[in-house]
Amino acid sequence: MQLPPDDLHRSPRTGYTRAHWETAADTLLAAVEPYATEDRALYHFPGGRESVSGRLSDGLEGYARTLLLAAFRRDERALERYADGLAAGAAGVWPRIEHRSQPLVEAASIALALRLTRPLLWDRLDDGVRQRAAAWLGDALHAEAWPCNWELFPVTVGGFLAEIGHEPEASAKAIDRGLERIERWYRGDGWYTDGDGRKFDYYNGWAMHLYPVLHAWLAQDERLMEMYGGRLSRHLADYARLFGADGAPMHQGRSLTYRFATTAPLWLGALTGRTPLSPGETRRLASGALKYFLDRGAVDHRGLLTLGWHGPDFRVLQGYSGPASPYWASKGFLGLLLPADHPVWTATEEPGPAERADASTPLAAPNWLLQSTRSDGLVRLHNHGSEDVRYDPFYTRLAYSTVTAPSSSYDNSVIVGGDPSRTEIEPLGVGEDWAASRHRSGSGGAVTSVVLARGAVEVRAFRVTGVPEGTEIRVTGWSADAGTRSELAPAAGLSAPVDEPAAPEPAGAVTTDPGLFVVLARLTAETDPEPLAEAATVEVTGTDEFVVRWTDGPVRRVRLDGSGVEVT
DSSP: OOOOOOOTTTOTTTOOOHHHHHHHHHHHHHHHGGGBOTTSSOBOOOOSOOOTTOHHHHHHHHHHHHHHHHHHHTOHHHHHHHHHHHHHIIIIISOOOOTTOHHHHHHHHHHHHHHHTTTTTGGGSOHHHHHHHHHHHHGGGTOOOOSSGGGHHHHHHHHHHHHHTSSHHHHHHHHHHHHHHHGGGEEETTEEOSSSSBOOSTHIIIIIIHHHHHHHHHHTOHHHHHHHHHHHHHHHHHHGGGBOTTSOBOOOSSOGGGGGGGGHHHHHHHHHTOOSSOHHHHHHHHHHHHHHHHTTTSBOTTSOBOSBSSSBOGGGOOTTOOTTGGGGGGGGGGGGGSOTTSHHHHSOOOOOHHHHOOEEEEETTTTEEEEEETTTTEEEEEESSOBOGGGTTTTTSSEEESSOOOOTTOOSOEEETTBOOEEEEEEEEEETTEEEEEEEETTSOEEEEEEEEETTEEEEEEEEESSOTTOOEEEEEEEOOTTOEEEEEEEESOBOOOSSOSTTSEEEEEESSOSEEEEEEEEEOOSSOOOGGGTEEEEEEETTEEEEEETTSOEEEEEEETTEEEEO
């Protein structure tokens, strides 16, 4: 992708300006055009993979998600092409919107795009085309959604149809129904779960906040804006910490192939004025993520977004991922709705949280501890509250980072009796430098876990009960990637460490004595860190108690028992 020269005066961190975002959008839109059908209603991208919904639905997905990009870019010539596709698609080419069907998802992108560009696209269509398109979209008002972020797709369609006066009563009901349903998943502090359970990931930003806030903003509904905008602002205070200094988002959760869609809530906060972030920090984080992926092969030689993370990588895909799925990255171009003279485009870039200082940040709602280090720009997420067994290993590992991916060798796990399963995760609390949880192992035992963090160093402790003496228990650390170093050293009750395993195998230590055991762990990109064993000493003071003495910091006393975890 040929981008403008870097502007290191305005953007000393990334070099990116609005011109870079515009060029990226234009290049992506130009690249997809050859893959449109003759009537422009479907976009069939190569990729060697078809989603579970089938080729026709995948073609609709290609239309809808790239239309969203054209809408954010407000590209009138491109929108003319999509107008042709809308006329053909609504006349019978597109599959109908049915209960829990993929076209419901794509209808939301189409409706949002039409609402955002109404003077440029919708208002210029013939009456017959508008009637057929509204009728096709109207099925979304009555379609049952999957009980997750899908509940917001009828809301988004309803918002547009209500605006144009199509089925106003049904549209209002669809909006109220969807917004009411997501309330049961709000956990406070700006965090939602993606449906029942404790599924915390990027769907918070690119779905659970995006659609309600945009609807409230477009409808000029002050009551809804106060509620959903306030939640977004609170969320962004945490969300900004999920990006590494190199621009990488946290490698956790599902649908990671959407890549820089992670920037959507950052732009949304600036667009609506509901953000704690400065304009320079907002653009630095967003541009950092776009640059991160463009520099690492997210776009192939044809100019197409690939199915994967950097380049093609089927490990990050789900069954619903088809050739056009990556184009939900279009959400990342939301910032182009801001005028060129908006402070988010004119301000000088400011460093993000990972660049400012070492920090351990507790997030109470998901029961996460975020650990970032300025010296190497890494961010680590200690997961003591998020779980979705459908998408393991991207939910159930003990830790994730901005520079590593879950390994097939079960990094960041407690493997009891040869079984690495971690289910029924029960949060036990977080503090300024710690997080704890309890889970059920596949062998039937119960594992209570706590992590304490200082700088890049972690103290991880586990208490395993309910398994026979002689059961092998293996604790693993980080799976190191290129340019990083993983270490793990037993501090109590474990042996046989692998201090520096061959990448990407995780470091590990073992025991056959269920009970309390402790390790020191570290993931770092520093070339010459202090010896891990010198960072802290650990003294076990009872069957469920130990003391951590940080060499350059405080003394922490920890108790793990049947009632929970106490850190003082």
